[in-house]
Every structure is written in structure tokens, then in C-alpha cells.
Amino acid sequence: MLITENILLALAGLKSNIMRSLLTMLGIIIGIASVIAIMTVGNSITVMVNTQMQEMGANNLTVGVSAKSTSEESTTSGLHFGAGNRREMDTEDYLTDEMLDSFLQEYGDNIKYTLLSSSVGSGTAMDGDLYAYVNITGYNEDYMDYTDLTLLAGRSFIEKDYENAQKVCIVSDYFVNNMFDGDTSAALGSSIEVNVSGKYYTYYIVGVYEYENDSYSSSSTEDTTTDLYIPYDTARAQLHTENDGYESITLVTTIDTDSEAFADTVENYFNVKYYSNNEDYEVTVTSMASMIESMTTMISTIELALAIIAGISLVVGGIGVMNIMLVSITERTKEIGTRKALGATNGSIRLQFITESVVICIMGGFIGIILGIVLGAVAATYMGYSASVSVVAIVVAVAFSMGIGVFFGYYPANKAAKLNPIDALRYE
Amino acid sequence: MAKNDIMLDLHDIHKSFFIGTPNEFEVLHGVNFSVHEGEFVSIVGQSGSGKSTLMNIIGALDRPTSGEYTLDGVDIEKAKDHELSILRNKKIGFVFQTYNLIARTNAIKNVELPMMYAGVPRGERTERAKLLLEQVGMTHRMMHNPDELSGGQKQRVAIARAMANDPAIILADEPTGALDSATGRLIMDIFHKLHEEQGKTIVLITHSPELSQETERIITLRDGDIKGESVGNWAKIKEELAC
Numbered sequence: 001m002l003i004t005e006n007i008l009l010a011l012a013g014l015k016s017n018i019m020r021s022l023l024t025m026l027g028i029i030i031g032i033a034s035v036i037a038i039m040t041v042g043n044s045i046t047v048m049v050n051t052q053m054q055e056m057g058a059n060n061l062t063v064g065v066s067a068k069s070t071s072e073e074s075t076t077s078g079l080h081f082g083a084g085n086r087r088e089m090d091t092e093d094y095l096t097d098e099m100l101d102s103f104l105q106e107y108g109d110n111i112k113y114t115l116l117s118s119s120v121g122s123g124t125a126m127d128g129d130l131y132a133y134v135n136i137t138g139y140n141e142d143y144m145d146y147t148d149l150t151l152l153a154g155r156s157f158i159e160k161d162y163e164n165a166q167k168v169c170i171v172s173d174y175f176v177n178n179m180f181d182g183d184t185s186a187a188l189g190s191s192i193e194v195n196v197s198g199k200y201y202t203y204y205i206v207g208v209y210e211y212e213n214d215s216y217s218s219s220s221t222e223d224t225t226t227d228l229y230i231p232y233d234t235a236r237a238q239l240h241t242e243n244d245g246y247e248s249i250t251l252v253t254t255i256d257t258d259s260e261a262f263a264d265t266v267e268n269y270f271n272v273k274y275y276s277n278n279e280d281y282e283v284t285v286t287s288m289a290s291m292i293e294s295m296t297t298m299i300s301t302i303e304l305a306l307a308i309i310a311g312i313s314l315v316v317g318g319i320g321v322m323n324i325m326l327v328s329i330t331e332r333t334k335e336i337g338t339r340k341a342l343g344a345t346n347g348s349i350r351l352q353f354i355t356e357s358v359v360i361c362i363m364g365g366f367i368g369i370i371l372g373i374v375l376g377a378v379a380a381t382y383m384g385y386s387a388s389v390s391v392v393a394i395v396v397a398v399a400f401s402m403g404i405g406v407f408f409g410y411y412p413a414n415k416a417a418k419l420n421p422i423d424a425l426r427y428e
Numbered sequence: 429m430a431k432n433d434i435m436l437d438l439h440d441i442h443k444s445f446f447i448g449t450p451n452e453f454e455v456l457h458g459v460n461f462s463v464h465e466g467e468f469v470s471i472v473g474q475s476g477s478g479k480s481t482l483m484n485i486i487g488a489l490d491r492p493t494s495g496e497y498t499l500d501g502v503d504i505e506k507a508k509d510h511e512l513s514i515l516r517n518k519k520i521g522f523v524f525q526t527y528n529l530i531a532r533t534n535a536i537k538n539v540e541l542p543m544m545y546a547g548v549p550r551g552e553r554t555e556r557a558k559l560l561l562e563q564v565g566m567t568h569r570m571m572h573n574p575d576e577l578s579g580g581q582k583q584r585v586a587i588a589r590a591m592a593n594d595p596a597i598i599l600a601d602e603p604t605g606a607l608d609s610a611t612g613r614l615i616m617d618i619f620h621k622l623h624e625e626q627g628k629t630i631v632l633i634t635h636s637p638e639l640s641q642e643t644e645r646i647i648t649l650r651d652g653d654i655k656g657e658s659v660g661n662w663a664k665i666k667e668e669l670a671c
Contacts, residue, residue, distance in 0.1 A: 005544055009533075016532050338528040341489060342589070343517020343545040345510045421489045425528070 002348060006355035013356060014363070024324045025364030027317025028404065032368025032397045033375060034310035039393035040376025042303030044385040046296055053292045057252055059112070059259050060288040063266060064248035065093055068282045093281040094245025099274050106269070110257045113142040115250040118235040122225065123196035125179060132178040133225040134171070134194060136201065138235020146252060149229070153184045154207030157231050161206075165233040165242075169203035172211035172226035184208050194228070201238060203230060263287040314400065317364070318408040325357050325412035336416050337424025350417040357409025358402055365401030369394055434498075435596055435629045436463040436486065441495035443481050455481045457652045458495070463597070463631060468623045470632040470640035470660070473649035480601075482649065483633045487520055487599050488512045500596040517545050521590030525602035527582040529574040535561060535585045536570045542592040553592075560588040564618055580611035587618055597629045598622070604639065613669075616642060620662070641665060 014021040067089075104111060120136035139147065144156060152173055161168050171187070180187040187205050194201050211226050236242040251266070253259045263285040270283035329336070336349060344352075377387035443456040455478045463469050473479040484490035485497060488504060497504040500519050507515060521542075522528075529538050536557045543553035561570055564584040574582055583603060590598050600619065604612030616639070622628040632643055640646045643660045 002544070012532060334528065335530055338524075338530065339541070339545075340513070341487065341516060341522050341528075342542045343513055343593075345513040345545075347510070348545060422484050425489070425524070 002351060003355065006352050007359060009352065010356040010359040014360065020324070021360065021363075024321055024360055025367065027320040028314065028361050028364030028401055029317075029368040029371060031310065031314030031317045032365050032401055033372035034313060035307050036369055036372025036390075036393055036397055037376040037379060038303060038306045038310055039390040040373060040387060041379050041383070041385075042299060042306075043390040043393070044376070044380035044388045045383075046299050046303075047388045048385045049295055049299065050292060053288060053295070056288060058289050058292065059253045059255065059257070060115075061251045061253060061259055061263050061266060062248060062286045062288075063095065063251060063270070064284055064286070065089065065095060065281050066284045068278075068280055089247070089281060091244050093278060094247055095249060095270070095274075095283070096245040099270065100246075100249065102273075103266075103269060107266070110253055110262055111251050112254045113146045113252040114140070115143045115146060115252060116140040116232050116246065117143055118232060118239065118241070120201065120230070120235050120238060121196040123194040123201075125175070125192050125194045125228075127179055127192070130179050132175045133223060134175065134228040135225055136169075136194060136196065136228045136230060136235070138230045138232040140232040142252075143232070144229070149207075149209040150212075152208045152210050154188045154205070156207055157229075161231045162233050165237040166231060167201075167203050167234055168206045168231065170207035170209055170229040171205055172228075173208055174211040174224060174226045175228070176208055203228070259287045259289050263290070314404060318361075318404040321357055321360055321405070322408035322412060324360075325353060325409055326415070328356075329353065329412050329416045332416075333419065333424050333427040336419050337421050337427065340419070340421035341425060346417040349419075350413045353413035353416050354406060354409045357413070358405030361401040361405030361409075362398070365398055368401070369397055372397075433465055434462050435465050435467075435500055436461075436631070437496075437498040438462065438486075439496040441482075441485060441492045441497060443478075443485065443490075444493045447493070454493075455652050456485075456492070459649075459652075459654055461647055461654060461657075463629060465629055466623075466627045467645060468619070468630045468632070468643045468660075468662075469645045469647060470634060470643040471647045471649055472634055472637055472640040474635060476651075477649045478652040479633055479635075479649050483599065483601055486597075486631060487522060488515050513545075517542055518593050519596040521592070521595040521598040523583070523586050523590050523598060523600040523603045525605040527574070527579070527586045527606075529577075529582055529585060529589075531575070532573055534571050534573050535566060535577070535588075538574070538585055539589045539592055542589060546593050556592070557588070560591050561585070563591075564588045578611075579607050580614055583607065583611075583615050584618065587615070587622075591622070591628075597631055599631050599633070601633045602635070603632070605634075 100114065104114065117140070118138040120138065122133065122135050125132045125134055141157070141159075141162060149156070149170065151170075154170070156170065157168065160166065169192075171192075173182075173184075176182060176184055176187045179192065180190070187208060189204065189206075191202055191204050194203070209229075233242070236244075253262055267283055267285040275282045339349060339352075373389055376389070380387040438459055438461055441456055441459040442454060444452055444454045446452045459482060471479055471482065481490070485492050486499075488499065488507075491504065499515065502515060502519070504512070504515070516522075529535075530541065533541075536554065539557035539560055540553045543556065548556075558567070558570065561567055564587055566581060566584050566588065569577060569581060569585075574585075577585065587598075587603075590600075598619075603619070604615050607615060619630055619632070620642070623630055630643075632640070634640055637646075641661045642665055643662065646658045646660055648655045648657070
């Protein structure tokens, strides 16, 4: 009962001196707002990175050939140019089709897709004064299935395209807009010529896919570079690398497979079977899941560090509240004396002033939360992330501002409670 | 608690300050007196006579250095600090020279305050506060804050507040000291009304012999000792006022 009375009393007190109340709250407002803003931005980045990486595939394993780390190297990790007398990576060190086949025979059940791609390069398609920028990349059948393009017209690649390394391509609707004035039927079956740093490649358009503008970097639409898909074998034939191995392969595991544990199995398989005699290179497998994890951990650590720094301003705000409470108690000494004469116990005087300080802090906290969310949302949007408010941060902020109220209110309140009623009554 | 005919009983009350230091001095040198239920008593003394110290002890704001003080059957010496708070809340109604209303708090809330500390439910205490303000003729200013009231009005609210928990005694410390004579008369009339119509026990502390003449019994304090008791002259004063 006394609590509600005290809250009403504290609110009336705040209202009677709005300027002072606001200034007192300011420290808390700034502190809470900055913590919330930082958490909101951090949270937005985490969510964004997570979804992006999930999209890239949480089940992805990257199998790559990399330099063997010697014991000497691991101690002096960091900058290590030249790496002694190690020879350059050679085609002999690459993963081969045979290795891949025998691996798939053994572990095929765990693998959903084997993604192979080969980049021809970025270039410009030109026809008279019409032009469009493209990235030419060859993808294997699994990769095309995995990518799951939304075809607007035409067809995807068929088996014959891969086997015969047909010079066919799938272009974006964007490309069609630039080169064929949006006429899809005219585009299908047409041949296009692309200039990739001086080399000319010619392809026949068999399909048109819907270009998804997923980045916020909407630069001038004219110059947007879109992907041009060609069969994997075509790319390798054009690059004259059809007999080379692979420096890196991406495997997509089935849903049921624990990709992180499986990564070790894969690494082991290749290294024991094929790379035990290779002095300089070995196979390293990185799972996307572990990358997401380490990324998230990194972001949270940075976020936490920033939040702690912002938290310091909260402590400063708390000291401000304590200062004003002490002033207010001195001003109201006579009131305290009167209350005691009327029967207020030390406990009820203490409760009154702690309530007042908590009310100030919680109100400051609420204003701070609103301000922080707005600031965080603006910052996140400005940085190109969709804002995502951290609920935990809000709960913690409310609890924390309450805690500050109690902590910094206790000393002044106790001082008030212990005032001698006679001295307090006589105080002018 | 059994009602006792004697409301206040002070026996051999001594009060010293700065005990144990070279500055130690005794303000009250063994004060003895008692007040019966329904009495209107005044304690008169010049400044420095020890009347403020005595008032603090009677009001349970301070404890005597030695001696026994019983208030409505409760032994003050044995009461703990928080019990003294309860005692002040329930048994004593203070009226101060400087009114001591709580700022930024309207009249009705001020009157409710002692009841709030006593744990009276909100509805009930608002009801009673209205009644008490009506008795002192302040119904029309119930919602006003102290800074919107005149001195006399403030003191009337303070008297209503003192009555809030129906205390055993009303302890009035120079209640008319800050008021002009006409307003002071008005305040004194309220005390007389409370005494005559409701049988309240009232202890009036004043430096004015003239004012003390209005009470039934006058206790004169000088240099920390009771120098004598006399009977007041209210009946005659009342008659003169009526003319």
C-alpha cells in the first residue's frame, strides 16, 4: 500500500520540477539509450549475417587444398611470406575426379550436392551500342539444382549441355532488359558475345532467370552486374582446364548429417588416403556452421565490449541521481522531520526516497529504451541491415535501471531515514 | 489497552545534552507533572526555560536522560525507536508554530498522511480527512496546496491533521505564534471547541502568560524546573470576548 502511495508521491515530485527531473534522468537516458542502440545494431548485424550465411548453406562443407602447417609455422603464426622452400601449388596437388568419386562412393549417403563451379570472369556483353555487365561462371548439375533459379522463360541446362560442353547460357531478366529491350522471346535462342578482358566468348541463350536484388547497394541500375550461368564443362573447356583437379569443392550434406562432425571425417578421409605422402599440402574442410558460430561469437564479443563502455555512462548517470537525491533530502529536511513526527518510521522514510530514485531511474530507462531503439534502428538501416531489437537488452536495461535506482538511492534514503526528528524539524 | 484516567505522567524527568563532554549541561532538572484525560493544560515558560526540550519528550521525539514517562499507559523508556514512531502516529497530534504542512501536497492529502502511516485504507482515510477538514471549516479549500493557503488556513489544516488518528493528546507548540491576533483567536477557538465538544486532551506550549490564561491549568516552567501551577481564567475571558 505504501508503495503505491510512494510512487504517486514520487511522480508528483517529478512533475513539480520537470526540468530538474529531466536533467537528472539525462544520464540514465543516455546510458540506457547507448546500450540499447549498440545492442540493436549488433543484433541486427548478427541476424543479418546469420540469415545470409544460412542462405549460403549451414550444411555446406568447403573441402580445400591448403599448405600444410609445420610445427615451426604454427608457433610463428601470422605473417609468414615465402614459407621457406615450399613449392608452388601444382595441379598434382589438386583434388581429382577419382578422389571425389571414391569419396562419394563411400560417403554418398551423407552428401546431397557436390558443388563445382568455375569462373570464366567478368565481362561486358555488347551488341551495337547496347551493353550489359555480366559475371560468367560455370556450374555443374548439382550446383544448378542447389541454386534453384527462378526461370522466367526457356529452360535450364540438360545433360547433353554438360556432356558436350555446349556453349549455352542462362541470363537474367535484367540482362534481357538491357540487351533485348525486355523482349524475352527475342532473347531466347539468340547468341551473345561477351568480352572478358580481351577474350571473346559466345553463348546461346537458352533461359532467362529472375534477378533477385538482394543487396541494398542499389547503384545505378544500368551498371548492375548480373550472373551469367553456363554449364561447368563449358567453362572448363573454354579455360582449357578440363583435365585439372580442383583446388576446392563445396559439399552440401544432407539435413540429417552433423556437418561439423562430418567435416572431420572428410578431412581425415582425404588426408589419410591421398595426402599422406604430400609434404607440402593437405586437405582442410571448413563447415559453414562453424564459420557462422565463430562469426556470431566475434560480433557478440565486440558488441559486449561496446555495451560495457556505454554502461559506464550509466554509472555516471547513477551518480547524478544520487547527487540530486542528496540535494533533495537536504531541501526537504523539514518535511522529513514532520513526517517522522506524524509517525513515519525510518523504514517508511527510506522506502519513500528509494522509490523516488527508482521511479526516476525507471522513467529514464524507458525514455532511454525508446531513444535507443530509434537510434539503433536508424543506425542499422543506415548501415544497410534490417533493424532487429534485442528483447534481452530491453529486459536487462529495465532491470539495470531499477538496480541503479536502488543502489544509488539507498545511501541518500538511508541518510534521510536516520535524521534525528528534532533536528530535522528545527531545520530551516 | 485499558483507558487510564491519567493521560501523561512525568516523574523526575532529567534531560542533559552533550553527555560525557566538557560541554555537558542539564536542561531539565527533575520535572514532575501529570495530565488527566480531557484536560486542557498549558506549559508556560520563557525561551531557554526548557519548554521545547520538554515538548520533545512529551511528543516522544526525544527520550529523557533519566526519569519515567508514561503516555496513555505506555512506558516510553522501554519503547524501541520504531515503537516510538507508532506511538507518535497513534497517540500524539502535533500542531507546530510553523504549521509544517507537506509542500506540494494538498490539504486533504496532508490530513490523510498520519492515517497512511497507520495503514488506514485509502477510501476510509479520505472520508475521515473530509470530515476533519469540515470540523475546522476548511471544506472549501480541501484541494489546495499549502502555498495557496493563508497562515490561519494552514494552521486549521494542521489541526485537522493532528486529529487524524484520534490521538490521546494534542500537543500544540505556539500554535498562534506566527499569526495575527484575530487569526490566533480563531485557532484558539478551534482548540476550545475540540476540548469542550469532543473532550480532547490538549497540551499547549507557549511563552505567552496571556494565552495560557485560556487553559484550565497552567504549568510554569523556569530554568528547567516547574515553578508553580495555577488555574486558568477561561470562563472570564470567554465572557469578555462575548461582549
